[in-house]
Amino acid sequence: MSAPVGPVITITDLRVAIAGTQILRGIDLSLTSGRIQGLAGESGSGKTMTGLAVLGLLPPRSTVSGSIDLTGTDLVGLTPKQMNLIRGRRVSMVFQDPSTSLHPMLSVGAQLTDHIRYHLKVSRTQARGRAIAMLASVRIPEPEAAMKRFPHQFSGGQRQRIAIAIALACEPAILIADEPTTALDVTVQAGVLRLLRALADDMGLAVLLITHDLGVMSAIADDVAVMRAGLIVEAGPRGDVLVTPAHDYTRSLLASLPGATGGVSSLEDIRALAEPTDAIGGAR
Amino acid sequence: MSEGLRIQGLEVTYRGHPPVKAVAGVDLEVAPGEVVGLVGESGCGKSTLARAICGLVAPSAGQITFDGVAVRPLGMSRRPADLQRIQMVFQDPYSSLHPRRRVGVQIGEGIRVAHARGVSDAGSPAGWLQRVGLRAADARRYPHEFSGGQRQRIATARALAAQPGLLIGDEPISSLDASTQSLVAALMHDLAVAAGAGLLFISHDLSVVRLIADRLVVMYRGRVVESGRTEQVWSSPQHAYTQTLLAAIPVADGQGTLPAAPADDVEYSLEPVLHASG
Numbered sequence: 001m002s003a004p005v006g007p008v009i010t011i012t013d014l015r016v017a018i019a020g021t022q023i024l025r026g027i028d029l030s031l032t033s034g035r036i037q038g039l040a041g042e043s044g045s046g047k048t049m050t051g052l053a054v055l056g057l058l059p060p061r062s063t064v065s066g067s068i069d070l071t072g073t074d075l076v077g078l079t080p081k082q083m084n085l086i087r088g089r090r091v092s093m094v095f096q097d098p099s100t101s102l103h104p105m106l107s108v109g110a111q112l113t114d115h116i117r118y119h120l121k122v123s124r125t126q127a128r129g130r131a132i133a134m135l136a137s138v139r140i141p142e143p144e145a146a147m148k149r150f151p152h153q154f155s156g157g158q159r160q161r162i163a164i165a166i167a168l169a170c171e172p173a174i175l176i177a178d179e180p181t182t183a184l185d186v187t188v189q190a191g192v193l194r195l196l197r198a199l200a201d202d203m204g205l206a207v208l209l210i211t212h213d214l215g216v217m218s219a220i221a222d223d224v225a226v227m228r229a230g231l232i233v234e235a236g237p238r239g240d241v242l243v244t245p246a247h248d249y250t251r252s253l254l255a256s257l258p259g260a261t262g263g264v265s266s267l268e269d270i271r272a273l274a275e276p277t278d279a280i281g282g283a284r
Numbered sequence: 285m286s287e288g289l290r291i292q293g294l295e296v297t298y299r300g301h302p303p304v305k306a307v308a309g310v311d312l313e314v315a316p317g318e319v320v321g322l323v324g325e326s327g328c329g330k331s332t333l334a335r336a337i338c339g340l341v342a343p344s345a346g347q348i349t350f351d352g353v354a355v356r357p358l359g360m361s362r363r364p365a366d367l368q369r370i371q372m373v374f375q376d377p378y379s380s381l382h383p384r385r386r387v388g389v390q391i392g393e394g395i396r397v398a399h400a401r402g403v404s405d406a407g408s409p410a411g412w413l414q415r416v417g418l419r420a421a422d423a424r425r426y427p428h429e430f431s432g433g434q435r436q437r438i439a440t441a442r443a444l445a446a447q448p449g450l451l452i453g454d455e456p457i458s459s460l461d462a463s464t465q466s467l468v469a470a471l472m473h474d475l476a477v478a479a480g481a482g483l484l485f486i487s488h489d490l491s492v493v494r495l496i497a498d499r500l501v502v503m504y505r506g507r508v509v510e511s512g513r514t515e516q517v518w519s520s521p522q523h524a525y526t527q528t529l530l531a532a533i534p535v536a537d538g539q540g541t542l543p544a545a546p547a548d549d550v551e552y553s554l555e556p557v558l559h560a561s562g
Binding site: 042188214 | 488529537539543
């Protein structure tokens with residue numbers, strides 16, 4: 001693991017409201033090179049919005065306050081033009097479903113070289129060489145031939161690897177991965193998780209891993225923050241949050257999970273669970 | 285009469301170039317009151333199998349019988365009454381419930397199916413809502429007023445109100461939050477068993493399935509590759525594919541254990557391992 005040299009991005013008191021509804025109510029989070037910061041929570045807790053806010057991809061009519069400090073630049077309040085220079089270059093994102101995040105009618109090569117040429121101002125040949133190297137680094141077989149192929153010609157796991165290659169082609173310092181393995185089978189998921197861990201360890205990438213799956217979280221995140229209703233209710237090293245959770249909400253999340261510490265291990269355990277989750281869903 | 289579901293040598297082929305054999309020779313039985321967990325990766329044919337049991341796709345070979353009656357593929361007309369005793373809960377409760385009808389009315393349709401078969405005491409929508417852990421007053425509300433987990437409870441209530449002899453859940457929990465998944469799975473188990481119905485629970489999430497199933501069936505490339513008592517398959521899987529599937533499950537133990545990833549393009553044997561007691 002590369003030596004941590006302080007956070008590469010620091011989010012302070014981030015608040016987001018969309019059309020008057022408060023979505024994020026004061027988020028503090030920082031990412032460090034070579035570390036994977038997990039962001040857990042149930043649907044509607046605001047974890048995806050946190051990721052989108054960093055990239056300036058919030059829906060229209062949203063108001064943002066607080067600061068997102070990217071080594072000296074505050075991303076809150078940047079113009080779209082300024083944001084375009086950062087997005088894909090210094091901060092990248094991988095989305096949940098690679099079959100919709102990749103363009104179905106453009107070859108993989110076209111999707112990989114477009115932003116390389118925009119951001120790095122290199123020639124077509126140089127961009128192509130770089131793209132092939134990226135495909136090889138995410139272990140796509142026969143990367144040169146793969147450049148000419150289209151997304152539908154790859155399996156789900158390979159598509160997500162291609163999406164990761166696209167995100168990392170301009171050597172961003174930060175990768176935001178929003179549910180990167182949720183649409184994948186467990187066997188394929190295992191491979192993508194190993195890839196993300198290796199990227200953080202070998203390239204010193206700072207990763208924000210957004211997922212509701214605490215098993216995934218436990219496998220690769222160094223630090224875990226648990227969100228609920230627009231707030232981080234608990235944050236800390238993986239071992240602390242997932243083994244000895246301090247907050248009742250984290251405890252209730254783990255209690256409902258087969259295989260977690262203190263989680264359900266039989267049908268009787270499930271029946272004994274209180275039902276706090278639907279009440280939370282309803283109170284949203 | 286009540287011998288449950290019996291499937292023999294089932295094959296389903298989808299047209300195309302080349303044709304795809306989604307189910308390639310499956311034998312499966314679900315006895316009344318038995319809970320069978322069917323697991324496998326996407327594309328292994330588990331959903332196609334479920335749809336064939338309901339008559340939603342036509343098999344190209346093999347037989348499906350339910351309580352001795354052959355399942356006929358659904359045509360343009362209503363399903364025959366004896367086959368309405370097979371009910372299904374689908375993956376996505378956002379699309380399987382009618383968005384513009386009150387949930388009480390939708391559960392009422394299930395009850396009407398039961399009445400049409402001559403069941404005198406099929407209950408009321410309010411009663412069914414209470415059985416799945418919602419309030420009787422919720423009958424007047426619309427699906428969008430509920431969370432995903434609540435909607436899946438409503439879909440379960442609607443299916444069970446038809447007094448089925450077999451309930452099929454096709455990935456009924458995979459669109460739900462993790463904390464709700466085991467609750468809904470346990471609810472489907474308890475209600476189906478209480479009604480004396482068989483439950484075929486299809487999921488790719490082994491960690492939840494193993495908590496509710498009596499028997500596990502593992503599918504790979506359209507075939508059953510392993511089946512047996514749940515404890516047996518879970519604790520000592522014999523087939524290489526089952527072993528891979530189990531090893532790839534990430535566990536929330538806080539230890540940072542990376543799940544084992546299978547090597548690329550591994551082909552597993554299609555020779556099934558069928559445990560004697562299963």
